[in-house]
Amino acid sequence: IERKMCYTETMQAHPHWASWAQFLQRWGLKGVAAALLETGGPLNIVAAQLLIAGQPLLGRKQPEPWMALANLLEDPEQARTFATFLREEATE
Numbered sequence: 001i002e003r004k005m006c007y008t009e010t011m012q013a014h015p016h017w018a019s020w021a022q023f024l025q026r027w028g029l030k031g032v033a034a035a036l037l038e039t040g041g042p043l044n045i046v047a048a049q050l051l052i053a054g055q056p057l058l059g060r061k062q063p064e065p066w067m068a069l070a071n072l073l074e075d076p077e078q079a080r081t082f083a084t085f086l087r088e089e090a091t092e
Contacts, residue, residue: 034083037080
């Protein structure tokens with residue numbers, strides 16, 4: 001029961017995580033993404049900056065998910081938390 005509360009709170013705080021996890025699951029990339037998030041270090045920051053710089057090319061209709069991803073990549077703690085989320089979902 002306590003795990004469900006944590007999951008619900010996580011989903012409320014990070015509304016894009018579930019759709020990102022589904023996308024990664026569909027392509028079989030959950031484990032790879034989790035490993036890259038945990039070990040990416042400075043590469044995560046570079047990827048975040050590329051997302052921000054490429055925003056006009058990604059489309060203005062829904063910039064929020066892209067900016068949320070950029071913020072996640074720039075924040076090592078948030079990246080580790082999402083990696084843990086991906087690994088926990090993979091074991092369920």
